[in-house]
Amino acid sequence: xxxxxxxxxxxxxxxGQNVTFRCxxxxxxxxxxxxxxxxxxxxxxxxxxxxxxxxxxxxxxxDRFSAERPKGSFSTLEIQRTEQGDSAMYLCASSATGxxxxxxxxxxxxxxxx
Amino acid sequence: QQQVKQSPQxxxxxxGGISIINCAYENTAFDYFPWYQQFPGKGPALLIxxxxxxxxxxxxxxxxxFNKSAKQFSLHIMDSQPGDSATYFCAASxxxxxxxxxxxxxxxxx
Numbered sequence: 001x002x003x004x005x006x007x008x009x010x011x012x013x014x015x016g017q018n019v020t021f022r023c024x025x026x027x028x029x030x031x032x033x034x035x036x037x038x039x040x041x042x043x044x045x046x047x048x049x050x051x052x053x054x055x056x057x058x059x060x061x062x063d064r065f066s067a068e069r070p071k072g073s074f075s076t077l078e079i080q081r082t083e084q085g086d087s088a089m090y091l092c093a094s095s096a097t098g099x100x101x102x103x104x105x106x107x108x109x110x111x112x113x114x
Numbered sequence: 115q116q117q118v119k120q121s122p123q124x125x126x127x128x129x130g131g132i133s134i135i136n137c138a139y140e141n142t143a144f145d146y147f148p149w150y151q152q153f154p155g156k157g158p159a160l161l162i163x164x165x166x167x168x169x170x171x172x173x174x175x176x177x178x179x180f181n182k183s184a185k186q187f188s189l190h191i192m193d194s195q196p197g198d199s200a201t202y203f204c205a206a207s208x209x210x211x212x213x214x215x216x217x218x219x220x221x222x223x224x
Contacts, residue, residue: 004157031210033210033211035212040216040217041216041217042118042120042203042205042214042215042216042217043158043203043212043214044214045211045212045213048210048211056211091157091158093157095210099209099210100146100148100207100209100210100211100212101146101148101163103160103212105157105158105159106157107155107156107157108156108157
């Protein structure tokens with residue numbers, strides 16, 4: 001197992017376009033999280049899945065954001081009609097049922113909206 | 115609003131010196147306090163963590179000091195090495211999500 005994998009590593013898009021990121025968690029982890037990190041700041045919680053169920057969404061996730069985790073395996077985060085303010089690093093993490101003490105983060109997807 | 119306040123924003127230390135980073139929190143429901151290390155282009159990696167029933171925890175050159183009454187905790191990096199140059203984040207949690215500080219960029223000069 002190679003840890004949490006995120007693709008693509010970098011994405012440059014024009015304002016107004018839709019983008020989708022993928023996260024493959026550690027295989028035995030049933031919890032999956034998305035965080036957003038802007039330059040010079042710590043990561044901020046976006047959403048959380050336990051298996052395929054999305055159990056919490058932060059108010060940071062506007063209606064333009066949607067996340068899925070079909071069959072409780074990989075997850076996708078889609079941003080519709082991107083804005084310059086969406087430029088950030090999007091981090092995925094996973095953990096086993098034990099929760100927060102077992103977080104493993106991926107290397108993130110760096111989104112630049114031009 | 116940021117639930118965990120971290121200082122300083124950056125620090126420079128000589129090789130072999132001690133780096134000290136401080137964090138403060140308000141939410142008394144927090145019961146898990148980890149520190150993460152992040153290198154450019156990488157995700158945060160867990161360095162060391164503490165629960166509030168312990169006042170200090172040491173792992174190698176890294177020590178967390180925890181003051182429950184003051185709602186503060188700190189990371190001490192002893193014998194700092196150039197490979198320790200990174201951004202360090204404190205965090206806090208009481209369930210499944212982490213609230214992070216803004217980060218401290220540590221530069222170790224050889």
